[in-house]
Amino acid sequence: MNIRKLHIFYKTATCLNMSQVAKEMYISQPSISQCISELESEMGIRLFDRIGKKLYLTNEGKIFYEYTRRLLNIYEEAVDAVQYSKTHQGKIVIGASTTIGAYIMPYVIHEFNKREKDIKISMIIDNKHHIEELLLTNKVDLAFIEGSIGAKEIISKDIWTDELVFISSTEHNWREKEYLEVADLQDNVFIIRESGSGTRERFEEFLESQGITVNSTIELSHLEAILNYVKLNMGVSCVPYMSVIREERLHSLKVYRLKGHELNRSLFCAIHRDKYISVPIKCFMDFCEEFDMFNSKS
Known part of the structure; x- marks a missing residue:
């Protein structure tokens, strides 16, 4: 089993269409089918049911899909981590629900940039459910949202009221x-x-x-x-x-x-439980805990 096989399985399990995955990954459909068969053989289980011309995840396939997402996230984290030094340098991608992104984060980032000039921040703003999905798929490093989180892979902390x-x-x-x-x-x-x-x-x-x-x-x-x-x-x-x-x-x-x-209501800082908390991420999280959003806007 290797990372490439996991990528192929994850993409196939996400869209349940080998032709689409073949086109996206620039490989042949038989190669994808062979990869899936090799995974099934290695684990001694069936990951997909093939009914007619359609694919369906088996119960074992659904379980493996959840763990594969986490394994790929950790791998991407490892690759990113070695690109940065151990100093306060790097880039952070933040997700924020609509209200927080529009009315709190501009002030947070503005003040943070005064203190930490070498940490670059980019932000994605959307509704809470989409931001949660971005956390699960490692598209954002951490997120600020309103309300509770449904996914067990995400941990959250009450940070503002x-x-x-x-x-x-x-x-x-x-x-x-x-x-x-x-x-x-x-x-x-x-x-x-x-x-x-x-x-x-x-x-x-x-x-x-x-x-x-x-x-x-x-x-x-x-x-x-x-x-x-x-x-x-x-x-x-x-x-x-x-x-x-x-x-x-x-x-x-x-x-x-x-x-x-x-x-x-509580506003939360949320992060994937498997996320590697780099120095820049830790620095930003600590800053947010100290941040008084109402006094900053007075």
Whole structure:
């Protein structure tokens, strides 16, 4: 068994199409079939069921697929690690869920770059579920997300606390209120993030805990779009407070908290449990633990 065989198996198990893998890896389809057969022979198990012209992973194949992903991640880490010296030099690829990437990480990276000029940082911003997948496939070194992680290969640490608030236009019938009651949430059009958003998950958890059903919603994938819809009085929303600090100061929309309720959530730093934590990664993680996101924006 070697790395090339593992790559071939992993790609085949991912798309279940040998022709596609042959095209992507510039090798013949018979070579792929032979590689899979050799792996099956070495381990004494069948990795794929071949039914008609389609491939299906066996139960043993599914187990081996999960471990192969981890083995390939570790191999890539080893190759990367030997490219860097043991000093504070190198490159870090960070994943961030949409809200964190837009409203926290610019300040974090700006301050970090003042201290560590030799560590280069690039960032990928997407919703939480996609960032989790990037961690699993070693496309990012570490990530900052809202909400819990489902994959057991990923470990996470509570690093910051964020508050969710309710917002409306300055023309909405909430406008004279200082605080909202739970009953105020009924009979409104809510403008919410797409499925997979940590903000939406926390908001829906709260509604369920209060026995509230929202029947009328508009779903948008960008927070800026949500703010614009709310400003035009097309609905109300529940958003991270950090995303509307500027709007609140400019009085371009109204910000509310619920009387008797604190709608807080944890923001996490997440990393694959098999990840090699290089000096640059450790340096950045330590910096983030010290970072005060609200004081940095005041």
